[in-house]
Amino acid sequence: MIKFPNNFLWGAAASAPQTEGHDLLNGKSMTTWDKWFEKNPELFNQRQGPQDASNVYEMYHEDVLNMVKIGMNSYRTSISWARLLPDGVHLNVEAVAFYRHYFQDMLDNGIEPIINLFHFDMPWWLMEKGGWENRQSVTAFAFYARTAFEQFGDLVHKWTTFNEPMVHIESGYLYGYHYPAIVDFRKAVQVGYHTLLAHVSAVNEFKKNNFDGKIGIILNVSPAYSKSTEEADQQAKEYSDLLNIKSFLDPAVKGIVPEKLVKLLADNHLLPQVELGDAYLISNNCIDFIGINYYQPCRVQAPANSNNIAKKPEGFFAIYDWPDKRINPYRGWEIYPEALYDVAIMMRDEYENIPWYVSENGMGVADEERFMNNGMIDDQYRIDFIKEHLEQLHKGIEVGSNCFGYHMWTFVDCWSWLNGYRNRYGFYRVDLDNHFKRSIKKSGLWFKEMTENNGFF
Numbered sequence: 001m002i003k004f005p006n007n008f009l010w011g012a013a014a015s016a017p018q019t020e021g022h023d024l025l026n027g028k029s030m031t032t033w034d035k036w037f038e039k040n041p042e043l044f045n046q047r048q049g050p051q052d053a054s055n056v057y058e059m060y061h062e063d064v065l066n067m068v069k070i071g072m073n074s075y076r077t078s079i080s081w082a083r084l085l086p087d088g089v090h091l092n093v094e095a096v097a098f099y100r101h102y103f104q105d106m107l108d109n110g111i112e113p114i115i116n117l118f119h120f121d122m123p124w125w126l127m128e129k130g131g132w133e134n135r136q137s138v139t140a141f142a143f144y145a146r147t148a149f150e151q152f153g154d155l156v157h158k159w160t161t162f163n164e165p166m167v168h169i170e171s172g173y174l175y176g177y178h179y180p181a182i183v184d185f186r187k188a189v190q191v192g193y194h195t196l197l198a199h200v201s202a203v204n205e206f207k208k209n210n211f212d213g214k215i216g217i218i219l220n221v222s223p224a225y226s227k228s229t230e231e232a233d234q235q236a237k238e239y240s241d242l243l244n245i246k247s248f249l250d251p252a253v254k255g256i257v258p259e260k261l262v263k264l265l266a267d268n269h270l271l272p273q274v275e276l277g278d279a280y281l282i283s284n285n286c287i288d289f290i291g292i293n294y295y296q297p298c299r300v301q302a303p304a305n306s307n308n309i310a311k312k313p314e315g316f317f318a319i320y321d322w323p324d325k326r327i328n329p330y331r332g333w334e335i336y337p338e339a340l341y342d343v344a345i346m347m348r349d350e351y352e353n354i355p356w357y358v359s360e361n362g363m364g365v366a367d368e369e370r371f372m373n374n375g376m377i378d379d380q381y382r383i384d385f386i387k388e389h390l391e392q393l394h395k396g397i398e399v400g401s402n403c404f405g406y407h408m409w410t411f412v413d414c415w416s417w418l419n420g421y422r423n424r425y426g427f428y429r430v431d432l433d434n435h436f437k438r439s440i441k442k443s444g445l446w447f448k449e450m451t452e453n454n455g456f457f
């Protein structure tokens with residue numbers, strides 16, 4: 001039997017914008033997602049917008065009881081910045097009451113809340129001032145972070161600053177998936193730098209004011225594997241890891257921006273604008289723990305034309321279509337659990353064996369209703385997926401990696417940005433035609449048994 005350490009955190013992750021609903025009610029102001037949907041609803045799968053999120057605002061108690069039913073002992077979600085501080089300055093008392101009830105309810109039921117501050121949801125008033133391109137956002141974020149620590153610090157003892165900062169940077173400024181959907185590598189680097197400063201500023205607020213608990217960040221880590229051992233392919237791997245992983249992991253954990261990254265950006269005239277004192281802030285605000293989101297690896301090779309570097313990261317590395325890859329046929333992503341072992345070893349050997357947990361892992365399935373069998377989604381594929389990943393994680397823990405938990409994306413099927421409800425990930429199905437009614441899937445029953453045993457056969 002595969003057994004996990006005592007007190008291992010078993011749970012799931014989600015975010016405020018993807019679950020709360022009540023998007024423009026109860027004092028919340030607009031976010032980029034609300035605005036984008038208002039302007040261009042046709043971009044969203046089946047015109048499902050932020051207001052279609054699964055109504056946790058009213059249903060959180062039922063959700064907490066459902067968490068207990070499957071043996072979860074922890075849950076990560078985020079606070080909505082635009083709900084807590086609608087204009088960036090004044091507290092929304094209804095938001096304070098909502099989050100306090102929600103977090104207290106989790107605690108009363110043995111669920112540890114892990115609370116994140118930013119999950120792709122920039123308040124619109126700030127986006128109008130340039131969003132993360134504007135350095136003022138750093139100060140605004142630090143104020144928001146401090147407000148959250150003050151309001152909820154007695155209930156929350158694990159905080160994270162950002163979810164997947166690389167995703168809002170590249171989706172917004174390189175690949176066109178998120179607002180403002182522009183393609184500009186220089187801007188992307190500046191946005192990334194401000195995001196990093198916002199992160200360290202929030203950590204600084206937490207530490208200098210001696211708030212109780214631990215603080216970290218959540219990074220998407222897709223380790224790169226190169227096509228061959230040839231120098232050019234190895235170089236592509238190094239660039240991919242530098243840009244996609246180390247750019248945040250190194251400063252967050254070690255307080256250092258990798259020298260090679262600085263050189264790469266300088267050589268290509270991509271360095272961001274910095275100010276005196278930034279380096280001090282970065283080097284003095286390392287995190288206590290880290291969340292790693294792992295879905296799939298990154299297969300890379302040398303780019304065909306490396307002269308065209310400064311346009312996009314593809315100038316540094318090209319994606320390689322590995323012929324042997326196993327694919328999740330319902331989402332198109334590669335399934336490669338072995339990378340989770342490699343990540344565990346990387347955290348142990350290259351990142352001071354810092355405490356870390358899998359903050360997201362999961363299997364998205366489009367049109368999952370087709371697997372309905374006698375009133376329940378028969379998602380054996382998801383159970384197999386989890387088991388294979390847990391086996392690799394367990395191997396990593398056995399050789400000393402300091403992993404303290406595993407969270408699935410996600411607990412209840414949720415709204416996912418432009419994809420709406422296309423890809424389902426939950427242990428519980430949500431019925432969009434029946435007031436967001438939740439019903440357990442086969443994977444939820446399996447997870448319950450697994451958490452009861454703290455492992456599986």
Ligand code: BG6
Binds near residue numbers: 164360364423
């Ligand atoms: C994760 C994000 O990377 O992927 C989530 O943190 C997102 O916000 C999830 O919903 C699934 O994405 P998709 O595109 O398959 O719906």
